[in-house]
Amino acid sequence: MSMKKGKIKNAAWYPNAVAIAIGVVLFVFLWKFPEINKTVRTFVGFFKPIIIGCAIAYIINPLSNAFARLFKNMKSEKTRKLLSNTLAFVVVVLFLIFAFIILTPQLIKSAQTFVNNLSGYTKYLGDLSVKMGVSESIFNINALIDSSEKILSKITEYITNNMDSILSASANAGKNIFQWGIAFMLSIYIIAEKAKLKAGFKRLLKAVFGEKRYVGVSDFLRKCDKIFNRYIVYSIIDAIIIGGANAVFMALVGMEYVGLTSFVVAITNLIPTFGPMIGGVIGAFILLITNPMHALIFIVFTFILQTLDGYVIKPRLFGNSLGVSGLWILVGVSGLWILVGIIVGGNMFGVLGILLAIPSVAVIDLIYNSYLIPALENRRKKEEAEEEKVPGTEE
Numbered sequence: 001m002s003m004k005k006g007k008i009k010n011a012a013w014y015p016n017a018v019a020i021a022i023g024v025v026l027f028v029f030l031w032k033f034p035e036i037n038k039t040v041r042t043f044v045g046f047f048k049p050i051i052i053g054c055a056i057a058y059i060i061n062p063l064s065n066a067f068a069r070l071f072k073n074m075k076s077e078k079t080r081k082l083l084s085n086t087l088a089f090v091v092v093v094l095f096l097i098f099a100f101i102i103l104t105p106q107l108i109k110s111a112q113t114f115v116n117n118l119s120g121y122t123k124y125l126g127d128l129s130v131k132m133g134v135s136e137s138i139f140n141i142n143a144l145i146d147s148s149e150k151i152l153s154k155i156t157e158y159i160t161n162n163m164d165s166i167l168s169a170s171a172n173a174g175k176n177i178f179q180w181g182i183a184f185m186l187s188i189y190i191i192a193e194k195a196k197l198k199a200g201f202k203r204l205l206k207a208v209f210g211e212k213r214y215v216g217v218s219d220f221l222r223k224c225d226k227i228f229n230r231y232i233v234y235s236i237i238d239a240i241i242i243g244g245a246n247a248v249f250m251a252l253v254g255m256e257y258v259g260l261t262s263f264v265v266a267i268t269n270l271i272p273t274f275g276p277m278i279g280g281v282i283g284a285f286i287l288l289i290t291n292p293m294h295a296l297i298f299i300v301f302t303f304i305l306q307t308l309d310g311y312v313i314k315p316r317l318f319g320n321s322l323g324v325s326g327l328w329i330l331v332g333v334s335g336l337w338i339l340v341g342i343i344v345g346g347n348m349f350g351v352l353g354i355l356l357a358i359p360s361v362a363v364i365d366l367i368y369n370s371y372l373i374p375a376l377e378n379r380r381k382k383e384e385a386e387e388e389k390v391p392g393t394e395e
Contacts, residue, residue, distance in 0.1 A: 049179045053186030057194070062233050064088040064191055085191050099263060106260035113289050220371070224363050231359040234317045239266040242309055246283075249301055255294045257286050265302070269309075272358050273342055276306040337361050 029036065044051065067084035074080040190197065206214045243266025250258045261283040268279030280302040287295040341361035345353030 049182045052183035053190060056184060056187035057190035059232060060088050060092060102259035103263055106257050110257060110286055223366060227362045228359045235270055238317055239269045242266060242269045245305060256290050261286050271354060
């Protein structure tokens, strides 16, 4: 049976048949991708709390490991693990509480300021449109919105007419909050049992791939984990640095909404390529409510800060050992493929695809350069060596 299988693989038509089969499968996959994606999303939805819990545990695990290294001189390993895991979750919870306390009052204040000054904004925009020579029949904001009370009445009317949709959205929001709560609790158990889970997964890999192939598979998974772990940890550190620098600058200049704007800047900085632009626009809009000059200064500062981030901060965090320069120095892949990954990931998987585009492209780059190309080169060398053999040497 094995000889027959070997003859088939060595046949001249075999590589072409495999290539055609792969092409057909890829074509069908791309053609039916919306249906496949919908089915997968529905199936994954049943396990959503578990998946989110695993993701939370994976993100918190580096923090737990950092605390474990601080307590490395502690004799009891069990106590060290318990203390490091507890501190990691306490830090995360305290951060969320702190963010909620800081953001909520400023969100309410900014909304109140916007509503109270809405009439002035519309009048200013209407006068500006006239000065710019735009016809009032085309862009007459004052005729469309003459007071904040009219806007509020429109909002009230909209809420009344769409109460069913609002209740449904509220129910879905409540469901999501509950799922995230369950996922957070589950992540605590995952972190606590990570040693047993790792040992069980290692045993499974050995059973599936065997002892010899396990080494290669384990090495590949270890490299993938390093890429994702490095990207997540350093991206969070970078976001904290950018958010902190933004907060210090705004406080020194005397701007309002320091906490809210800096938090938005830090969060959007996690989004590759387009995130800083989004954060700058949102921050400028928040400041535009109270002081247009502060909004202009904020935009200039954001441009300077993001330039420093791309050419100074990120290179020092992620390292320049792989030769990727400037704004694209993240995990060692070129800017072109990062941009392609962001576009494709965003179209296929939305925000999650954008956030994970860079490490995913890095993993694909790892597979291509470290596994696929060497395997093809070795195969070509073997074929060339066989062709060089003198025929008829074996009798």
